[in-house]
Amino acid sequence: MVRPEVTPSEDLLALRADDLHKKFGAVTALAGVSFSIRTGEFVTLLGPSGCGKSTILRILAGIETPTRGAVAIGGKVVNDTERRILVPPERRDLSMVFQSYAVWPHMSVAANVAFPLRYRKVPRRQRRDRVTEALRAVRMESYVDRYPHQLSGGQQQRVAVARSIVGHPALLLLDEPLSNLDARLREDMRVELKRLHLELGLTMLYVTHDQSEALAMSDRILVMDHGLVLQEGTPEEVYRAPASLTVARFLGVKNIVAGRVAGDGTVEALGGSLRATLAEPMAPGAAAAVAIRPDGFALAADGAPGPAISGEIRLAQFLGGAYEHEIDTGGTTVIAQSPQRLGGRGDTVALSIDPEAVIAFPADDPAP
Amino acid sequence: MTDLSTDTAEELGALDAATSAEAGSAPAGGALWHTVRHRFLSFPFALRAVLTVVVFTLVVLPFYRLILGSFQEGGPPERGPLTLQNYRDTFNKSSDIIGNTLEFAIGQTVVPLVIGVLLAWVVTRTDVPWRGVWEFSTIGLYFIPLLAAGTAWSILLGGRNGMLNEVIRTLTPWDGFDVYSMPGMIFVQSLYLVPLVFLVVAASMRNVSPDYEHAARINGASPLSVFFRVTLGVSRPALLSAAVLCFIIGLGSMEIPLLFGFPAKEHVFTTDIFHALRVRMPREHGRAAATGVVLLAASLVVLIMYLRSIRHSDRYVTVSGKGSQETPTRLGRWRWAVFTACCGFFFFTMILPFIAVVVGSLLPYIGRPDAELLAQSSLENYRQLSDNPILWRSLRNSLTLSLGAGLFVMVFSALVAYSVVRFKGRWSRMIDYGASLPLMVPAVVMATSLLYTYITLELPGGFSIYGTLWIMAMAYVVYFLPVGVRQMTGPVVQLSADLEHAGRISGAGNLATMARIVLPILRPALLGGLILAFITYMREFTLSVLLFRSGTEVITTVMYSFYNNGRLPFVAAISVGLWIAGMLLMVILRFVLKARITF
Structure with a gap:
């Protein structure tokens, strides 16, 4: 299969995923998924557990390798199985917020947030300002010297978000970031994330199984099941005109x-x-x-x-x-x-x- | 969502090398170069290759050389023709050596098992007062060098001159108890194996829900049969593994057989190997190797019996108590009797021996503790020792070895545990088996095999590791490696892979993620393990006495040579120092680091 080379007209694409396949032994997790994200867009992968949405995220991050397919971030090919290109996670211009927060327990809040700056060659003098800026964005600036065990789950999540935006990545991946929070906090954090997206002009790819999150936050939703994209469109489109019964059911239509x-x-x-x-x-x-x-x-x-x-x-x-x-x-x-x-x-x-x-x-x- | 990935980290690592051609140009050399980078330069491959080489050098190769050597005439450096003569010599030497070895090994398995199980039960399952104290003081026994404890009992019960024997003879018509005898050897060795049994069994008993015992009581069982049928029954796998540990230690440890068995002419295989390698001229390397192989075979037999008997150990998977603080067994009127017994045990293992070494260290010689002798007590022994350059040298060697080997073994153990947990697969399991193998090998065999392998090795530049601190460090590392890996496995299992992924995505490479994230998070566990390794090495005698040379003495070998020269008060003085240092470390480990000690 010949893939078109990246052309200047695609400059606005923050991400392009081409025909991603993934097999774990005999189990097919991804059966050919292609999509792209424009710079500044908020895109959500919506689907039930095991539909392959987290696998996509991990492939984009470089934590997982696809069995077949290609990925370009900001116009730079970071993964192409045919051309044998594989860029490790640390050299992809992206960041990720994990479901488990993954805030390092042995580092203070400031050290956690400053960590990516070390590798992004930010001069030492600027680091502190950048850390403060990121923490202010998530309203955690007064917790700089705390350690993770002194923070609540919601606060740890905010630190994780601050860490992921501090380096101004070309793409921010979020893997069910709200699923470990209780209902109240989940609502607050949802609003905060959307606000960050708008204020900082971030490009976000969001993974969730919660249709209300997807509908509320996204510019565009990709509904997935069994390793395939079933429907792609704006929240209104997929909600009002589901392309299949599965999509309808997944968007909360209880009466069939x-x-x-x-x-x-x-x-x-x-x-x-x-x-x-x-x-x-x-x-x-x-x-x-x-x-x-x-x-x-x-x-x-x-x-x-x-x-x-x-x-x-x-x-x-x-x-x-x-x-x-x-x-x-x-x-x-x-x-x-x-x-x-x-x-x-x-x-x-x-x-x-x-x-x-x-x-x-x-x-x-x-x-x- | 539940992820289907099993070998994520393996893939993650496999990525690293394959980072060529980001610009899109095909890599020179094509597929072959790609394969080489992808497979052989990847992080999981490199890490496991290093671990494999080290485990092979320290464990596999020495045992191979030992077994081969046991069938060869003569010993290194010459490699003689194949023969069975070494084995004939081993068995012809004296038939009561086999009997003595078995008697000692079995005796010092049974006695600590009984005491240890009772103590574990008292501490975890009853309402006896001061349970924390009994737990702390029992574990504390591990921190006393066996050589120091042996010295104490030698002062107390060593033949006619033993102070306690003198007292007994004066006050009663009885003659006292001579510790220079097989029962004496078993007695002293047993007292100081109790903490080992205790740790293994108490950990298992703690996990048993009191409901099991309540259920048995409600169904009509008496407290006694609850203890035997339920509590002990459920802890059977732990009991067996404690027994195997003790038995293998008994086959391989040197200090008590040398201290007490020698004067009593009760020889066992370990002292026989010591003779063949360190006393007799010319050295009998072949016979030592054959004896070592016989010991190895004996522990293998025990191990196989053990593995067969725990085949169905998943039957014993227990539902652990839901943090219930309730004690399952109320002792009633026995409560104070049990309390008194605990006090007695504490007194006989800790207080009395400590008093003995303190008193012994102040006296010019050991004898009847009457006014005349006690009047001569002074700090003279300490003064003389502080002028002894060999003692200082040995102390420096001990500290260097214990710290150096301890640091190495803990980091290495962490890496082994990491590759087993993260990379899974057959290769990682093989590394784990290799690193665990020494647990089943008597210490004396370990030392013999290393001696056998590296006595002739000459590195470029004419440097030979035999007779240096290096070979001792190797032995120390092998000795603690299985315990170290077990110490680190739990913490590594609890380490979420997301923490590493977050590091990678933040821009840190494999090595930076290891150095800045994985190892720092594991630091408390590493530090706890390091202290345990340190104390294990400071008290270590068996390996050291076979491998040291003039210049590489350690504190325990110096103690032994003083003992051998009849300078018991000197040994007592050194024992006092080690005793106090051990207790300090124990307190730090328990109250400052709050580490749980496990084997």
Whole structure:
């Protein structure tokens, strides 16, 4: 396979990954993944455990070697299996934030953050300013002389982030950085990371299995499963128009029900006729798997658009920002979320479903 | 996410060499050069190659030479024709040597096993008062050089002149107990093997959840049968490995057989090897080698028996107690009896012997401790010793060797543990086996094999390592290597690979990551191991007495030559110094470094 040489027009590409394959013995972790990241972009790899997203990160960092494929960072080829090019991690212009933080326990906060500067040939006199600058960015400047064991998990994570931005890397990799934090801190840190991205103009590649993180932070999301990219697009695109049932399921669509294509833009499901988006052309009468986002439901009486279906409320829970209902629609249970309470346990209600929230896939898609 | 990678670090290292042609030009020499750089210049390869060479030089080669030499006529430097004569000599020498060796080795296995297990049980499973004190003082016994302890008992119970024997004869119709006898040898050796058994067994017992014992009690077992069937039963693998350790030490250690066995004419194989190599003229290298091989075979037999009996040791995987501070066995009215027994043990192993060496060091000679003799006590012995240049030289040698070999063995052990944990694979396992091999080899055989291998080796420039501190340092390193690797394996396992990856990504190369991240994080463990190695080397006698020459004396060999010349008060004075130094190190290790001591 002939790969095009890097051309000046690609100058804006912070990263290009070409046809990455990885096998661990007989297990295929990556089955050919290609993508690129523009300078200043925030891209997320979203997928379940074992989908290969962390393997990609480790290949980009140089901690892992691909079985086949090529990687260029900032226009410089750092890995190409065909041309036998392999640049070790220490000579790739990137940094990484680990899930385990990986803050060195024997060094003070200042020493941890200053470490990359030593190898980036930053003059000794400037190092302290750079360290202070990085620590200020993560609001940890008053902890310079502490040691990691004196810090909380969230604070250690901030030190890890400071260490990763201090060298102004061309690319910042983040491997599920928030997954070890508790819920409150996770939200705060998510906002902080996004703020850093915008303020410092960093190029970030973020790995997570949490769709809400991915949706909130990314310029672009790559949804992965089984070592392949299933869909690529903006958060709105992948959320509103998932390319497959797997993507839909992974983006938090809890309702996937059996149905049948009725005609143009309608499906028979939940004992009624629903207006829907067809993921691909399907003949009338074809069996379909219908994905319905929980936020698409409303009481028909409110004059919401779309034809109505009826069901009996089994369970209503107040979640704070919204109510979540479990509704039995003639044998099929669906989850409906709405800002208002739709009714109490045992009530039979008529519901309308927003056509935007209903997507029909061919039923031979992998079963739920 | 769960990562599928198994050999990440191996790959990481494999990358390093293959960094050519970043600009994209094909490397000169093509695929071959690529293979060479990728495979043979990589960090995991280089590190393991170095470890392999060292392990081969220190462990494998010497044993090969020893076994070969045992079948050759004469000894190095000539290499005679093959023969079985050495073995005939070994067995014809005297048949009671075999019996004595076995009697001693078995005796000094059984006695400390019984005492050690009881102490471990008392400390970990009962509510006896002052458990911390008993634990501390039992482990403390390891920090007393066996030679010093032997000196103490020689002063107390050494034949008719033993002070305690004099007292016993005066006060009772009984004649006292002569420590210059087989029971005496076993008695003294046993007292100072107790800490070893204790450490191994207590570590295992501590991990047993009290629930096991409670369950047995609830199901109707008496406290006694709970002890035998549950507590001991669950700790069986630990018990067996402690027994094997003791037995192999018994086959190979020299100090007590030389101190007490010689006067009593109770010869064992170790003293026989000492004679063949250091006393008799001409030297009987061949016979020493054959004797060594016989000892090696004996420990191999024991080892195989051990391995067979722990085949199903995964049965003994225990659920550890959930930090329950509750003591499983309430001793009730026995509590104070057990307490008294512990006090007694402490008194007989620590206090009484220490008093003996202190008193002995102040006297002009050892005898009936009456007013007349005690009136002559003075610091004269210390004064004379401080003028003795050989003593100072030996002290300098001991410190140099203990520190140098200790530093080397700990860093080397860390690297072995690192390559086993990080690189996995068959090669790393072979290095681990090689480094662990000396654990199963009696010390006397180790020294003999090194002597045998390097007596003729001449490095360029006519430099021979035989008779220098170097060969002793090699022996010291081999001796502690298995313990060192075990000390470092746990800390290395706990070291997350992410810490290294973060270093690499930050721009540090392999060696810089090792030097600035891996070794510094391991520093507390390295320091704890270093102190343990240091104390092990300071008390070491068996290897030293076979390998030293004039000029490379160490403190223990000087003590032995004073002992041999009948200058027991001198030996006592040196013992006092070592005793105090050992206790200080113990306190530092335990309370300053807060290190856990394990074998």
